[in-house]
Amino acid sequence: MGAVVPEQGRLGAVVPGRAVPEAAGEAGSCSPGAAAGADGAARLAAGQPGAAAGPGAARPRALQPGACAEGRGAGPPAFGFLFDVDGVLVRGSQPVPAARRAFQRLADSGGRLRVPVVFLTNAGNCLRSAKARELSQALGLQVSPEQVILSHSPLQLFSQFHERYMLVAGQGPMEENAYNLGFKHVVTIEALRKAYPLLDMVDLSRRPKQLFPNSSQKNLAGVILFGEPVRWETSLQLITDVLLSNGNPGAELQEVPYPHLPILACNMDLLWMAEAKMPRFGHGTFLLCLESIYKKVTGRELKYEALIGKPSPVTYHYAQYLIQQQAEKQGWKAPIQRLYAVGDNPMSDIYGANLYNNYLKSARHSQAQAGLKRSPQAASAQAEVSLGLRNDCNNSVESCESILVCTGVYRHGENRETERRTEAQTGETVFHGHRDFCCDPSLLEASHIVQDVDDAVQLAFKKENWS
Numbered sequence: 001m002g003a004v005v006p007e008q009g010r011l012g013a014v015v016p017g018r019a020v021p022e023a024a025g026e027a028g029s030c031s032p033g034a035a036a037g038a039d040g041a042a043r044l045a046a047g048q049p050g051a052a053a054g055p056g057a058a059r060p061r062a063l064q065p066g067a068c069a070e071g072r073g074a075g076p077p078a079f080g081f082l083f084d085v086d087g088v089l090v091r092g093s094q095p096v097p098a099a100r101r102a103f104q105r106l107a108d109s110g111g112r113l114r115v116p117v118v119f120l121t122n123a124g125n126c127l128r129s130a131k132a133r134e135l136s137q138a139l140g141l142q143v144s145p146e147q148v149i150l151s152h153s154p155l156q157l158f159s160q161f162h163e164r165y166m167l168v169a170g171q172g173p174m175e176e177n178a179y180n181l182g183f184k185h186v187v188t189i190e191a192l193r194k195a196y197p198l199l200d201m202v203d204l205s206r207r208p209k210q211l212f213p214n215s216s217q218k219n220l221a222g223v224i225l226f227g228e229p230v231r232w233e234t235s236l237q238l239i240t241d242v243l244l245s246n247g248n249p250g251a252e253l254q255e256v257p258y259p260h261l262p263i264l265a266c267n268m269d270l271l272w273m274a275e276a277k278m279p280r281f282g283h284g285t286f287l288l289c290l291e292s293i294y295k296k297v298t299g300r301e302l303k304y305e306a307l308i309g310k311p312s313p314v315t316y317h318y319a320q321y322l323i324q325q326q327a328e329k330q331g332w333k334a335p336i337q338r339l340y341a342v343g344d345n346p347m348s349d350i351y352g353a354n355l356y357n358n359y360l361k362s363a364r365h366s367q368a369q370a371g372l373k374r375s376p377q378a379a380s381a382q383a384e385v386s387l388g389l390r391n392d393c394n395n396s397v398e399s400c401e402s403i404l405v406c407t408g409v410y411r412h413g414e415n416r417e418t419e420r421r422t423e424a425q426t427g428e429t430v431f432h433g434h435r436d437f438c439c440d441p442s443l444l445e446a447s448h449i450v451q452d453v454d455d456a457v458q459l460a461f462k463k464e465n466w467s
């Protein structure tokens with residue numbers, strides 16, 4: 001099993017293959033069609049922007065496919081935007097006032113976007129189409145599901161797992177999300193618990209009153225961790241059982257299988273901000289528990305087949321792919337060369353954008369060194385495969401600039417104070433990132449800090465000489 005791990009300059013063992021429509025079957029959604037396959041790169045066929053808003057929703061102006069206006073006097077855009085959602089465009093259910101101004105700037109008088117845009121969030125316990133409807137309402141123009149990237153969306157590219165029996169952990173419409181992403185055989189923690197009633201023993205009230213033989217189950221071939229579950233002790237126990245039994249928790253193995261079954265994990269955020277004064281546990285905290293338990297029990301490291309969601313480069317590559325696809329679909333001829341990633345969280349948004357920027361630069365450097373400009377052949381085979389670049393000979397993107405806004409998690413100068421005090425007292429560096437990502441303070445430094453998303457758009461327009 002491959003290493004996972006996108007440390008700086010090192011990318012996960014992800015092998016994108018045929019992509020499938022995530023939003024299949026969702027009413028009013030616009031599915032990216034079937035794709036790629038033979039040529040190896042993940043090529044999602046063009047989706048149709050302009051999904052209908054939910055019933056009762058005020059009708060936002062529709063984006064017209066193929067009719068997007070170009071920047072005034074600037075030709076087709078050679079750049080695109082990656083917008084974080086919470087803390088940038090909305091706070092809870094309320095739109096950030098600057099967001100509407102920013103999108104008025106980004107759209108023409110008919111509500112048509114003049115620049116490719118994707119929305120990049122680590123949320124995962126909802127459907128892409130539902131998030132698109134929320135954003136349409138908040139921004140006053142129509143957002144299509146294909147513009148929305150949830151923490152699990154890049155799992156669409158992991159077709160090598162789509163036919164296998166996969167255990168899924170998390171909450172919300174997990175099974176529907178898994179099926180929409182292309183997974184055919186999904187087993188929830190609750191279904192596994194029912195099949196093996198002797199496994200879940202922490203809660204005395206849930207212990208079985210009488211014993212039944214285990215029902216026969218297909219062996220599981222992998223685990224998908226979508227997000228934090230509700231009963232952590234149950235999920236931690238059953239996931240560990242599946243790993244230690246090589247997918248058959250009814251069996252008792254003499255030796256611990258290692259490498260263990262592949263694990264695909266979405267959303268590594270340790271903490272998140274809700275209404276409470278102090279941060280809440282995120283899925284990263286759950287992963288930390290699972291890693292610690294596995295290490296303590298087996299003496300070995302838990303390994304991930306892939307870690308996705310921000311700040312993973314796999315997620316940024318997927319965003320780039322969707323942006324290029326939008327530009328292509330609109331008939332904008334100029335290749336996309338620069339990305340602007342706008343976020344409020346240094347650890348996910350800024351770190352992720354900077355890490356991807358480093359990846360783009362090192363890939364280009366390797367190509368230049370080999371005298372093969374814009375050819376992926378000189379990049380490491382691992383990175384090519386990881387990001388689906390092996391057959392993507394026209395990767396035109398040169399940079400991904402990070403822009404930090406002050407309308408969410410980050411406030412000028414405040415955020416590092418607690419960490420600095422702790423570091424001074426303990427001599428230990430406080431790093432809230434995932435175990436498999438390197439602690440490099442330079443990755444947390446934004447290319448630009450501005451007040452809000454409208455300022456971020458204006459900054460990018462100025463850099464692009466765009467009006």
Ligand SMILES: [Mg+2]
Pocket residue numbers: 084085086087088343344345408
């Ligand atoms: Mg945010």
